[in-house]
Amino acid sequence: MFGGIGYLLPFIVIGLFLATNIIKILKEYEKGVIFTLGRVGNKASGPGLIILVPIIQQMRKVDMRTLVHDVPTQDVISQDNVSVKVNAVIYYRVVDSVRAVVQVENYMAATSQLAQTTLRSVLGKHDLDEMLQERDKLNKDIQSILDHQTEAWGIKVSNVEIKHVDVDPSMIRAIARQAEAERERRSKIILAEGEQQAAAKLSEAATILATSPGAMELRYLNSLQDIAGDRTNTIVFPFSMKDVTDHFKK
Structure with missing residues (x-):
């Protein structure tokens, strides 16, 4: 019995060897590039079951996933x-x-x-x-x-x-110094723009007050009201020189 198995063992080994080299199974994400006598076709095979001709054909697996x-x-x-x-x-x-x-x-x-x-x-x-x-x-x-x-x-x-x-x-450190200098530059620009806008608005206000004497007097009175809230302040009420001169002439 053992002698018969020993006699068949070489054929079993050869059969398993041929089976593993003939039958190939490729997964869904795989392709097989088959070389037949060193030459390759235009298309790859797979996925699924692939049957190769022993010795004549060889196959390279390629993963098609990202x-x-x-x-x-x-x-x-x-x-x-x-x-x-x-x-x-x-x-x-x-x-x-x-x-x-x-x-x-x-x-x-x-x-x-x-x-x-x-x-x-x-x-x-x-x-x-x-x-x-x-x-x-x-x-x-x-x-x-x-x-x-x-x-x-x-x-x-x-x-x-x-x-x-x-x-x-x-x-x-150099980049940090550069960033600080850039922030300082922007702050100076913003401050200068604020001064420019404030000067423009003051110029507009002066033009309006100059054309309306009553508006100037109202502005004086509003200023006095603001100052009167603090008793530590000394109130100085301004008069125009024209009003003083007219008073003494009378």
């Missing part, structure tokens, strides 16, 4: 010569599995390296203020360049997000 890649921290020198450390995250997926396998050796590594160089190149053309304030625009610029470059590999870059822009502590 992949998330964390771009390592890059040292970038901005256009205004500020050294910063920047990292980002990119979202991409394979849209043509045949090109992703045939056109590039390792599409994941190639996309990662391209993302790093593009990140340095694009950010190096902008000032530090633009990196901090215009991230949406920079994200779109990087995404557009990556998408154009990876199109030949069958890759679609759907989104790029700059996560961190780390500035040297000495530059942080």
Whole structure:
């Protein structure tokens, strides 16, 4: 009995080997690029059950889901010569599995390296203020360049997000001083505009009072009423020189 099993064991092993190399099952999010004698067809196979011809055919699996890649921290020198450390995250997926396998050796590594160089190149053309304030625009610029470059590999870059822009502590102090100077400049401008508006209104009021003597007397009386509320004040009632002269002439 055991002798018969020992006789059949090589055939069982060979059968299992052939079965595992002939029958392939691809998940819903996978595609299979089949090489027949080294040549590949125009379309990938799957998902589902795939039957391969032993030795003649080989298959490469390709994940068609959106992949998330964390771009390592890059040292970038901005256009205004500020050294910063920047990292980002990119979202991409394979849209043509045949090109992703045939056109590039390792599409994941190639996309990662391209993302790093593009990140340095694009950010190096902008000032530090633009990196901090215009991230949406920079994200779109990087995404557009990556998408154009990876199109030949069958890759679609759907989104790029700059996560961190780390500035040297000495530059942080300089930025803080710059912000303080900017706030002081704005405060002086607001104060000057207030003085200008007040002067314009006083000029208008003086013009109105000059054309109406009765209005000037009412203004005097209102001022006296305000001063009378505080007994510590000495009330000085102003008279026009014309009124005094007319009084003595009488």
